[in-house]
Amino acid sequence: MNRRSIWKQVDWISIALYLTMIVIGWFTVCGASYSYENADFFDFSTRAGKQLVWICCSLGIAFILMMLDDDLYEIFSYLIYAVMIVLLIVTLAIATETKGSRSWLDIGPFRLQPAEFAKFATALALAKFMSAYGFTIRNWKNALIIAALILVPMLIIILQQETGSALVYASFLLVLYRMGMPGSVLFSGLAATIYFIVGIRFNGDIIEGTTSDLGIFSVMLMIQFFVCAMLVVYREKWKLAFNLLGGSLAIILVAYLVSKHVIVFDIIYVEWGVLTITLVYLFYLYVRERKYTYLLIALFAVSSASFLYASSYLFNHFKPYQQARIQVTLGIKEDLSGVGYNVNQSKIAIGSGGLSGKGFLNGTQTKLKYVPEQDTDFIFCTIGEEQGFIGATGVLVLFLALILRLIVVAERQSSTFGLIYGYSVVSILLMHLFVNIGMVLGITPVIGIPLPFFSYGGSSLWGFTILLFIFLRIDASRKS
Secondary structure (H helix, E strand, C coil): CCHHHHHHHCCHHHHHHHHHHHHHHHHHHHHHHCCCCCCCCCCCCCHHHHHHHHHHHHHHHHHHHHHCCCHHHHHCHHHHHHHHHHHHHHHHHHCCCECCECCCEEECCEEECHHHHHHHHHHHHHHHHHCCCCCCCCCHHHHHHHHHHHHHHHHHHHHCCCHHHHHHHHHHHHHHHHCCCCHHHHHHHHHHHHHHHHHHHCCCCECCCCCCEHHHHHHHHHHHHHHHHHHHHHHCCHHHHHHHHHHHHHHHHHHHHHHHHCCCCCCHHHHHHHHHHHHHHHHHHHHHHCCHHHHHHHHHHHHHHHHHHHHHHHHHCCCHHHHHHHHHHCCCCCCCCCCCHHHHHHHHHHHHCCCCCCCCCCCHHHHCCCCCCCCCCCHHHHHHHHHHHHHHHHHHHHHHHHHHHHHHHHHCCCCHHHHHHHHHHHHHHHHHHHHHHHHHHCCCCCCCCCCCCCCCCHHHHHHHHHHHHHHHHHHHCCCC
């Protein structure tokens, strides 16, 4: 395809949304980093000036990506991935520690964070592997390779102490689900999240009249409920599920009454007994009916119980500040002067903006620097204070429009490679948006990931630009 036809085919709606967001993002950085001593936004020594340079570079990168042959992205997918893995390892080995992490490379006067670029490299490698002829995601060998492609960069980034950036790789589960991964796998991930939150939130709370931990008790009860629900969904065993659940609850209730009125003991042991009986019965059903579904449900139950205790062990070995962030988010404790300070000040800034905001450069919370990282990870609070509820909603609408447009573009791809890469872009943007906004509002733990196209920083902006425009270049060469 010649160069002129590329610009006729390119999705100008996505480009328009991208340009709108980086322009608004620059003005937001101006507002967040504004200083009365140096009010020149075009001074390249200021944050606003540097961000303008990075925006101009991003536009240049976008143009170059559109000019390259789209086949190059697929041909060199594995090479790009390998180079990024090597770069991540080199960064881990030689980077100096910055705010507790070793994730930045100093290249002359510039600083780059390779973790931001590893996302598009992983998306390319996944798209290349999963678009191979005869690929099926239900093949266990393919599943292991996919897991390796995702986990290798993820683990290296965790070793760099960049937990937030590593968490983004969980977004690829949405891609796998779109490409045929069983819904049970996605449900297992959701269940694990619920187990972790409930287990940690109620850890140490003792049920009255017993010596049982409320967190463990609640999760064990949920496991039993999920097992019965799966019997209904996958085997349509309504009567069996009802009898198992009703019998389990009756036994646990009797155990609780005995502990409260006769002799105090830990009724979690009773829950374990009930679960064991359930597992034995599932194995019996497998032998009788020769349906592997029963074994998979039993495996889910065992894995769930194992995850409960493993997550508790891991949480106790988190660094104190990481534990504190999770505890503050879950409402276990309040620390407005410590780890909860950022979120509290962010909420104050957003709340003070009201409906229409205080106006550009008029935010008191941000001007007086009450909110740490207000032009990077917490930049959304600047939008909320200066532009109010209307402005904040407008930004979210822009993101919604971009994500929905990219889904439309992904679905019209003529190649599996383009389809998979497109959904990778969507999933990564969704994860960043959900976690960043949730972090600013105190819904998710503070783990430090940027808001795409808005947060200050060259690595972030360039990484998202490359991620997006590779997809737009692939789409521009699609066969109509």
